[in-house]
Amino acid sequence: MTDSDPPEPLVQLQDVGVRYPTGTHALVGLSLDIQPGEFVSLLGPSGCGKSTVLRLVGGLTKATSGRVRRAWDGGPSQDAPVGCVFQEPTLLPWSTVWNNVYLPLRLQSQRRKSARQRVDEALALVGLTEFAKAYPRELSGGMKMRAALARALVTRPRLLMLDEPFAALDEITRFRLNDDLLRLWSEREMTALFVTHSVYESVYLSTRVLVLSERPGRVVDDITVDLPGPRDESVRSTSRYLELCARASDALHHAMGEAPTAKGAAS
Numbered sequence: 001m002t003d004s005d006p007p008e009p010l011v012q013l014q015d016v017g018v019r020y021p022t023g024t025h026a027l028v029g030l031s032l033d034i035q036p037g038e039f040v041s042l043l044g045p046s047g048c049g050k051s052t053v054l055r056l057v058g059g060l061t062k063a064t065s066g067r068v069r070r071a072w073d074g075g076p077s078q079d080a081p082v083g084c085v086f087q088e089p090t091l092l093p094w095s096t097v098w099n100n101v102y103l104p105l106r107l108q109s110q111r112r113k114s115a116r117q118r119v120d121e122a123l124a125l126v127g128l129t130e131f132a133k134a135y136p137r138e139l140s141g142g143m144k145m146r147a148a149l150a151r152a153l154v155t156r157p158r159l160l161m162l163d164e165p166f167a168a169l170d171e172i173t174r175f176r177l178n179d180d181l182l183r184l185w186s187e188r189e190m191t192a193l194f195v196t197h198s199v200y201e202s203v204y205l206s207t208r209v210l211v212l213s214e215r216p217g218r219v220v221d222d223i224t225v226d227l228p229g230p231r232d233e234s235v236r237s238t239s240r241y242l243e244l245c246a247r248a249s250d251a252l253h254h255a256m257g258e259a260p261t262a263k264g265a266a267s
């Protein structure tokens with residue numbers, strides 16, 4: 001490989017189809033790739049197959065046609081290449097925050113003593129050091145989501161996948177967590193795959209937004225988000241941000257078979 005060769009994608013889906021046993025075609029002819037270091041958002045109508053893409057990449061669903069290539073395939077099975085965060089934080093209510101974050105390492109048979117440094121580091125990353133001994137019921141919604149993020153990061157995954165993680169949170173908490181996630185992504189040089197219904201959120205966070213059609217999902221627009229980083233709230237009022245939101249919004253309306261709105265109004 002020479003310096004001019006493009007890097008190997010971390011994940012590549014080529015002409016992938018998924019048909020569930022119920023007969024539902026969730027995806028047909030979907031192609032996409034994710035390069036190391038990218039922050040890619042999947043934006044699409046409800047039911048178009050976004051979560052199915054995450055399950056495919058995570059190895060929980062098999063493609064019924066086409067090819068899925070992941071850079072970690074064939075590597076040591078002890079490694080946890082993917083970390084996941086869902087809309088519900090799904091913390092164990094009877095365990096402390098520390099033990100919840102320790103769980104993925106415990107499942108890899110790591111003893112508490114050898115896992116301590118990694119768990120403490122993950123808690124510090126999300127600003128929850130002070131709450132290590134608290135129980136989930138003692139945390140706000142945003143703090144629970146931070147704990148879920150720490151649990152996803154504790155294995156130092158090669159790819160962080162997030163399925164509408166902030167959809168149930170109020171706007172102020174959501175904006176804060178957007179900024180925390182961006183900070184984590186740049187500090188840890190992670191690759192992220194993020195599912196959202198929000199045009200604004202996808203453009204704010206991503207280096208690339210993939211707009212999917214209605215089910216069966218396929219990529220109808222691949223938008224490079226050329227906003228400079230590090231990003232903060234001031235980005236939200238720049239003309240480039242608003243232009244990119246309008247483009248994503250138009251693509252989304254088009255994907256849903258609707259006429260674009262006059263201002264490219266985003267949801």
Ligand SMILES: Nc1ncnc2c1ncn2[C@@H]1O[C@H](COP(=O)(O)OP(=O)(O)OP(=O)(O)O)[C@@H](O)[C@H]1O
Nearest residue numbers: 020022024026045046047048049050051052053215
């Ligand atoms: N396990 C399953 N068995 C059968 N059908 C399924 C299964 N999982 C998803 N589907 C169907 O596949 C389609 C795509 O579902 P998926 O959850 O991937 O979409 P989505 O874009 O993530 O939806 P949403 O935005 O509403 O969360 C939907 O029609 C859904 O009902």
